[in-house]
Amino acid sequence: MNAFVDTHAHLCDAAFDADRDAVIARAAAAGVARFVEIADSPDDWERAAALARAHPDVARCALGLHPYYADRYDDGFLARLRAALEAAPEAVAVGEIGLDYAKAQVPADVQRRAFSALLAAGRDWDIPLVIHCRDAYADLLPMLRDVFDAPPARRRFHGVVHCFSGTPEQAQDCVARGFALGADGPVTYKKNDALREGLRRAGPDAVVLETDSPYLPPQSTRGKRNEPCAIPEIAAALAAVWGVPVEEAARRTSSNAAALFGWP
Numbered sequence: 001m002n003a004f005v006d007t008h009a010h011l012c013d014a015a016f017d018a019d020r021d022a023v024i025a026r027a028a029a030a031g032v033a034r035f036v037e038i039a040d041s042p043d044d045w046e047r048a049a050a051l052a053r054a055h056p057d058v059a060r061c062a063l064g065l066h067p068y069y070a071d072r073y074d075d076g077f078l079a080r081l082r083a084a085l086e087a088a089p090e091a092v093a094v095g096e097i098g099l100d101y102a103k104a105q106v107p108a109d110v111q112r113r114a115f116s117a118l119l120a121a122g123r124d125w126d127i128p129l130v131i132h133c134r135d136a137y138a139d140l141l142p143m144l145r146d147v148f149d150a151p152p153a154r155r156r157f158h159g160v161v162h163c164f165s166g167t168p169e170q171a172q173d174c175v176a177r178g179f180a181l182g183a184d185g186p187v188t189y190k191k192n193d194a195l196r197e198g199l200r201r202a203g204p205d206a207v208v209l210e211t212d213s214p215y216l217p218p219q220s221t222r223g224k225r226n227e228p229c230a231i232p233e234i235a236a237a238l239a240a241v242w243g244v245p246v247e248e249a250a251r252r253t254s255s256n257a258a259a260l261f262g263w264p
């Protein structure tokens with residue numbers, strides 16, 4: 001059976017309060033052997049770590065500050081994040097962090113200030129980064145270039161640009177900077193040829209699978225709550241893009257995820 005990794009899920013979301021354990025069991029039954037729980041703000045850090053701790057064979061977590069909450073960044077933030085990471089051995093990344101010029105209420109300059117500090121901290125602490133970027137690639141790429149002027153040394157990737165939604169050229173830029181690309185439900189939507197072309201060019205050694213549950217359901221469940229058992233549908237779409245069997249897409253994206261998070 002395939003062993004997929006869902007590299008980006010929000011299973012602590014209230015949308016899963018009624019049936020969280022069933023969702024995790026359904027993922028395992030669908031071949032999703034592992035997932036990474038993403039905490040968007042300090043309010044979620046402890047819960048995300050506790051969820052990962054409760055499922056040590058299948059879960060890890062990332063602790064971050066989503067651009068929606070970037071105005072909560074202050075002088076003491078990095079020290080608090082560092083302490084939370086040290087208290088949670090199940091935390092394998094900082095994230096999500098990033099820029100969102102589409103939906104975030106926080107002004108762009110406030111987002112950039114928090115994001116650049118968090119990028120530099122991730123580099124200095126040698127921990128992978130989970131990056132959220134919506135309608136902000138023109139600012140993202142120079143910021144990545146400023147902070148990461150060399151290819152990753154200890155790992156294959158500095159981090160992942162999750163839910164990649166840029167152009168094919170931007171996909172290649174992110175990969176050239178040492179970042180993996182996260183592919184999720186939208187890769188299955190009919191209209192998204194440019195997205196598929198970017199992921200095709202990036203190739204199966206630079207892409208990881210994710211659902212962003214409960215958001216971004218693939219074509220077959222559009223409009224409904226998304227969950228990690230949707231990963232095989234996303235993998236099948238990518239396998240078609242790359243012209244490889246789905247087993248190979250599973251194997252290579254899972255190997256990328258292991259390298260990304262240092263989770264062998």
Ligand SMILES: [Zn+2]
Pocket residue numbers: 096132133162163
């Ligand atoms: Zn995101």
Ligand SMILES: [Zn+2]
Pocket residue numbers: 008010038096212
């Ligand atoms: Zn997310």
